[in-house]
Amino acid sequence: MTASRSWKAWSCTVRLTVDDPAVLSAACGALKALMDRVDKAASRFRPDSELSAINARAGSMVPVSRLLVDLVDVSLVAASMSGGAVDPTVGGAVVAAGYDDDIEAVRRRLPQATGSSGPVPGWEQVQLNRRLALIGIPKGTTLDLGATAKAWTADRAALVLSKRHGCAVLVEIGGDLRAAGTPAEPWVIEVAEREGDPGVAVTLAHGGLTTSTRTARRWSTPGGFAHHVIDPRTGRPADGPWRTASVWAPSAVRANTFSTALVATGDTALGRLTLAGHPARLVDEDGEVIELAGWPAASRAA
Template sequence: MTRKTASRTWTAWSCKVRLTVDDPAVLGAACGALKALMDRVDKAASRFRTDSELSVVNERAGAMVPVSRLLTDLVDVSLVAASISGGAVDPTVGSAVIAAGYDHDIETVRRRAPLPGDPFAMRPIVPGWQQVQLNRKLAMVGVPKGSALDLGATAKAWTADRAALILSKRHGCAVLVEIGGDLRAAGEPDKPWVIEVAERAGDPAVLVTLAHGGLTTSTRTVRRWQTAEGSAHHVIDPRTGLPADGPYRTASVWAPSAVRANTFSTAIIATGEAALGRLTLAGHPARLVAEDGEVTELAGWPTASRVAS
């Protein structure tokens, strides 16, 4: 007998959060646990909270700062992602993201009138992930003077991974966690989850199935805002310190974890062809949408995917 599923959706971190389980009796408790985990991650790693640990680290740039084990883990994950991506996913782009105008939550940024002048006249410097100091034993983090960490590319995916694994084990059921464009499936569902993959909510989508692992979509088409020089977005090319303008506007990737999938999907948007070779070597299925809308499917992206009706 196929087990019934239950799902709940809400908004947090300026994105849609959805939790699905195949045991309806545990949905309430599982949602509470996911919200509690997201709250802890927010207090540790939010750029938009002056009381977060990450804000303290950035304010004290140039010094080693004691932090929680949670932030230690999140910074460690970001550095691994930077290494795997050849620096395309670099946590030291914080100052560049702020210079691009993304210094508050996205709705506040969008409502703000563009400032006169070129916001990129002074090109922000991205010091590079190798300059981050992390002492795991003592739980201390340091960044160079004048720089700032931004863990947005990995912290959300890490939270999806962590929640799915913990909740599946705790409740003995299959779990699907979606936080924005980052999805993670854990446990053993009776049949694979059916996922809609689209650039933006409401856009035409393709349907794929997900039984395990992570599926993420990174795009520069959603978190956009207006500047005096035109529109900008949140994905920074670490080589230039400016919003990426490569050949791909959206990338969807499957990998064993949401963090790994997000690392490659973000890298493709950030550095384009420079990241494509690493994605190809990794062998993860991917669906790339070029600036002109042309779609490229790689490494076994399911040919059975179909347009959602």
């Protein structure tokens, strides 16, 4: 028997499902506490976050918590794994595109002119001293961990809660989903471009399943809609062939790295996905779907 609870946070839906109803409340409390810690460490919308301190003090090494060291470390792993397609130094480009506040606030205001910061500074410029917990970025660089922080949190929460309570756990934060533990039956998951859209159903026994899209977190500009997935090569919202990508991988961070890279850089990321062999479902600009590397062909409309 499973039990589930969902709520809104980080401008998306968070859902926690466990196969032991007795632990649901405690598990939800732990997940909320972890998300609060991550928010205080890595939110670029909070002036009191550690990330804001790093961005404000660009050009010097800044002491940070171990949590933020882990989050930046993961973002650099994602950048390395994706060949720079998922780059934490896109902060300036995201702001230039108009995404400089909570997404609901950005959507509410009148369309504003956007600019282009050019190619992003590059993740290789980030200085990370794990032993001393110091992080530094060059002047003119702005970090944004939005691409990996949710997936990291889903991974972390699912693994910790599954081990702590001895049950199967499913953590969903926006499009990033992680299953841990051994459920009696695989979880049945709906995959869709946006919440409420028609989707397909698959089963998930373990690992991470993420969906990245440029159709959901977007806002109006004088030149049309802009979105939050930045192509690091141009510093502008991506306009590649895939508007949405869903990927399965052993962890949510890994899955998210590939799904984000596919939307951000298109065919360039496809080669890396092929080498990795992770199942993927791609939706192109016209809505045509391509399923790769063992994505369940018998999935049905959910």
